[in-house]
Amino acid sequence: MRIVLLGAPGSGKGTQSQRLVKAYGIPQISTGDLLREAVAKGTELGLRAKAAMDAGKLVDDATVLGMIRERIGKSDAATGFILDGFPRNIPQAEALEKMLASLGTPLQAVVLMNLDLGILFKRLTGRRICQECGQVFNIYTSPPPEGKHKLTQRPDDKEEVIGKRLEVYEAQTKPLIKYYEAAGLLRSVDADADVDTVFKSIERAVSQ
Numbered sequence: 015m016r017i018v019l020l021g022a023p024g025s026g027k028g029t030q031s032q033r034l035v036k037a038y039g040i041p042q043i044s045t046g047d048l049l050r051e052a053v054a055k056g057t058e059l060g061l062r063a064k065a066a067m068d069a070g071k072l073v074d075d076a077t078v079l080g081m082i083r084e085r086i087g088k089s090d091a092a093t094g095f096i097l098d099g100f101p102r103n104i105p106q107a108e109a110l111e112k113m114l115a116s117l118g119t120p121l122q123a124v125v126l127m128n129l130d131l132g133i134l135f136k137r138l139t140g141r142r143i144c145q146e147c148g149q150v151f152n153i154y155t156s157p158p159p160e161g162k163h164k165l166t167q168r169p170d171d172k173e174e175v176i177g178k179r180l181e182v183y184e185a186q187t188k189p190l191i192k193y194y195e196a197a198g199l200l201r202s203v204d205a206d207a208d209v210d211t212v213f214k215s216i217e218r219a220v221s222q
């Protein structure tokens with residue numbers, strides 16, 4: 015299975031990717047995770063990307079495409095992958111298409127996670143991640159059991175950055191909906207439901 019999960023920040027791409035990884039045994043390729051890892055390690059790429067990430071803007075295409083090329087080339091991605099948070103604009107989508115065409119492994123589906131803007135805002139402001147186990151919680155909708163986790167908030171989930179990220183989504187990422195619709199790859203799911211229900215919708219959507 016080679017799919018893209020497309021949707022605004024907070025639409026549940028990461029959570030659903032993890033479910034898909036378990037069910038299908040293919041890797042999740044999240045450019046956000048790869049970038050955060052590089053920032054945490056203090057690599058040159060991480061240092062370059064940090065300012066854009068902290069401001070809620072996109073990291074430059076060359077950096078992101080280099081990372082994707084390397085990750086898709088790894089052996090665990092040979093049988094398929096879930097792209098999460100990539101592509102984020104038309105040039106990235108075009109580059110991906112070329113990359114996959116040259117490998118003879120085109121995308122099979124692009125799943126759009128549909129969610130209301132108000133709900134997105136709440137999901138993002140409430141999101142907390144356990145520093146130790148990586149589990150994701152929401153202080154409003156799925157709070158962690160008391161005292162068991164060491165919670166942190168992503169710097170770009172702070173209220174002042176969220177507005178910018180949603181703006182970037184509207185301006186740069188949303189045009190991908192039409193792009194993939196025209197390619198006959200787009201499948202839309204209602205992302206405003208519990209994790210299991212959304213997961214079932216995705217499974218139905220990709221088997222169409």
Ligand code: AMP
Nearest residue numbers: 045046066067071072073078099100102
């Ligand atoms: P995410 O975890 O997908 O919400 O990504 C967090 C941040 O990483 C974004 O706000 C961007 O600054 C950066 N980022 C992630 N994926 C991309 C991408 N495909 N292109 C450019 N920047 C990205």
